[in-house]
Amino acid sequence: MSNSGHISQIDNLTQIRAEFPILHQQVNGKPLVYFDNAASNQKPLSVLNALDHYYRNDHANIHRGIHTLAERATEAYELSRKRTAEFINAAEPEEIIFTSGTTEGLNLVASTYGRKLLKPGDEVLITNMEHHSNIVPWQMLCEEKDLKLKVLPLRDNGEVKWELLDSMLTERTRIVSIVHASNSLGTINPISELSDKVHQAGAILVVDGAQASAHLEIDVQALNCDFYALSSHKMYGPTGVGVLYGKRKWLEKMPPYKGGGEMIKEVTLEKTTYSDIPHKFEAGTPNIADVVAFKTAIEFIDEIGKNTIIQHENKLLNHAHAELEAIDGLRLIGTAAEKVGVVSFVVDGVHHFDLGVMLDTKGIAVRTGHHCTQPLMECYGLEGTVRASFSVYNTIEEVDLLVESLDAIVKKLRN
Amino acid sequence: MKSINHIQDEIIDEFSILEGDLDMCVEYLIELGKKLSPLSDKHRVEDNIVKGCQSKVWLIANFQQGTITFQADSNTMITKGLVSMLVRILSGQNPDDILNSDLYFIHKIGMNRFIGTQRSNGLAAMIKQMKLYALAFMAKEQK
Numbered sequence: 330m331s332n333s334g335h336i337s338q339i340d341n342l343t344q345i346r347a348e349f350p351i352l353h354q355q356v357n358g359k360p361l362v363y364f365d366n367a368a369s370n371q372k373p374l375s376v377l378n379a380l381d382h383y384y385r386n387d388h389a390n391i392h393r394g395i396h397t398l399a400e401r402a403t404e405a406y407e408l409s410r411k412r413t414a415e416f417i418n419a420a421e422p423e424e425i426i427f428t429s430g431t432t433e434g435l436n437l438v439a440s441t442y443g444r445k446l447l448k449p450g451d452e453v454l455i456t457n458m459e460h461h462s463n464i465v466p467w468q469m470l471c472e473e474k475d476l477k478l479k480v481l482p483l484r485d486n487g488e489v490k491w492e493l494l495d496s497m498l499t500e501r502t503r504i505v506s507i508v509h510a511s512n513s514l515g516t517i518n519p520i521s522e523l524s525d526k527v528h529q530a531g532a533i534l535v536v537d538g539a540q541a542s543a544h545l546e547i548d549v550q551a552l553n554c555d556f557y558a559l560s561s562h563k564m565y566g567p568t569g570v571g572v573l574y575g576k577r578k579w580l581e582k583m584p585p586y587k588g589g590g591e592m593i594k595e596v597t598l599e600k601t602t603y604s605d606i607p608h609k610f611e612a613g614t615p616n617i618a619d620v621v622a623f624k625t626a627i628e629f630i631d632e633i634g635k636n637t638i639i640q641h642e643n644k645l646l647n648h649a650h651a652e653l654e655a656i657d658g659l660r661l662i663g664t665a666a667e668k669v670g671v672v673s674f675v676v677d678g679v680h681h682f683d684l685g686v687m688l689d690t691k692g693i694a695v696r697t698g699h700h701c702t703q704p705l706m707e708c709y710g711l712e713g714t715v716r717a718s719f720s721v722y723n724t725i726e727e728v729d730l731l732v733e734s735l736d737a738i739v740k741k742l743r744n
Numbered sequence: 745m746k747s748i749n750h751i752q753d754e755i756i757d758e759f760s761i762l763e764g765d766l767d768m769c770v771e772y773l774i775e776l777g778k779k780l781s782p783l784s785d786k787h788r789v790e791d792n793i794v795k796g797c798q799s800k801v802w803l804i805a806n807f808q809q810g811t812i813t814f815q816a817d818s819n820t821m822i823t824k825g826l827v828s829m830l831v832r833i834l835s836g837q838n839p840d841d842i843l844n845s846d847l848y849f850i851h852k853i854g855m856n857r858f859i860g861t862q863r864s865n866g867l868a869a870m871i872k873q874m875k876l877y878a879l880a881f882m883a884k885e886q887k
């Protein structure tokens with residue numbers, strides 16, 4: 330996948346940074362450098378204002394009320410669904426289910442589609458680079474239904490050995506669930522090239538889009554995936570909101586995920602009939618305010634433009650790769666040809682934990698450890714890595730500061 | 745043998761020279777870590793790992809003539825620094841004193857400020873393990 334489209338530059342990074350109040354603070358006496366964006370990125374003023382505005386002016390419980398505020402809140406909530414559908418090019422808003430995050434989205438697919446439609450002996454295929462949230466729900470399902478979990482291995486550079494896909498897909502494969510972009514390696518997986526094969530094998534394609542949605546152009550119809558899960562908090566939006574996209578034909582076949590209010594058509598004590606999609610999957614009062622503000626986060630991304638964002642983050646990524654490699658004993662983990670702005674590395678003889686704590690004393694926030702991908706770490710014989718991950722507001726100067734600080738820290742820790 | 749509180753006060757004094765400068769405190773910790781003699785591979789085993797530490801900590805204890813000798817090691821330098829202070833304070837003390845010790849130096853040197861909660865949990869686990877050893881040796885002695 331290439332970053333096609335017109336090439337654009339971020340003209341005014343200062344202006345973008347001014348949108349993020351949290352960035353303008355000192356941490357441990359130094360200006361904050363926030364490089365933990367893959368875990369969760371920061372929120373622009375427009376999103377903060379949207380939350381504030383909603384609670385000040387429009388809040389009421391949705392769908393059930395006939396009064397003005399209830400209608401306003403419902404409208405805002407449903408508008409967010411519509412905007413989300415456009416953002417990932419779903420065929421219709423009804424294919425958008427609001428969840429609490431990627432984790433819930435993947436669990437929803439496993440517990441509904443998986444429970445209802447898979448039979449003992451069926452197979453689920455994942456890769457060796459998956460986040461725990463795209464491993465554990467399938468393991469639980471496999472245990473419950475007596476299924477087989479198969480894993481596509483990796484190459485040394487952090488790419489999946491896709492040449493093995495054909496042989497791993499069997500007539501028993503029912504679900505293939507793959508991360509769009511790896512949170513530990515940055516690797517972008519060629520989803521659109523896989524879907525035909527997966528479908529020909531009679532399986533569905535589930536995509537964990539947690540790391541891709543703020544960085545890559547997402548078109549679920551072009552990707553031709555059956556489900557796509559993402560998290561708002563990694564996309565400049567509020568925490569506690571996620572999206573599960575699902576093709577209508579599957580969503581209609583699937584049983585509800587949770588029982589309660591909102592998801593029902595009619596309840597008698599003998600039998601309940603369920604609402605139509607998407608409400609069937611949204612039992613109870615949802616996270617209205619954060620869903621409403623998520624729309625503003627999408628607008629923030631669209632205003633700058635995905636192409637511009639990708640361009641900028643790639644520049645940071647390439648610069649970081651080149652500069653970091655010059656540090657004695659530093660080894661990049663994940664050097665796939667197609668990557669999002671995630672740089673993972675280890676330094677010979679120096680523990681990632683020490684590096685993380687020392688960088689924090691310089692005001693630089695990175696993540697250290699296994700990044701919820703223990704099987705991936707094991708596959709490379711690592712306990713963990715240091716990970717720096719970029720968002721649109723990061724600068725080349727910040728990358729330089731990371732490299733300089735790291736160089737000094739490594740020297741200090743070594744002798 | 746100096747008392748537990750005496751050694752704690754020495755450490756507080758040493759840190760006070762650094763005037764709370766974060767960089768210097770961490771560098772000092774690393775220096776302390778480097779000075780802690782490493783455990784041999786024989787002791788760096790699963791059984792000696794203290795649970796609850798983000799980085800790995802190995803702890804062994806010996807009880808002789810009424811006092812406990814602690815030896816510890818870690819795979820990370822900063823944790824080694826932290827651990828070395830605990831060893832310096834508690835190693836060579838008697839079980840009763842260890843059990844009843846109040847390790848106020850942690851708060852006094854502002855450890856919480858530069859060692860976040862996740863990491864201080866590791867420290868808490870380490871202290872707990874040291875006190876458990878004290879309890880076990882005390883029980884053995886009374887038998």
Ligand SMILES: Cc1ncc(COP(=O)(O)O)c(C=O)c1O
Pocket residue numbers: 367368429430431432433460462463508510511512537539540560701
């Ligand atoms: C690749 C990937 N998948 C899934 C998740 C889980 O996302 P959430 O915690 O928002 O549910 C993450 C978050 O770290 C991730 O990076």
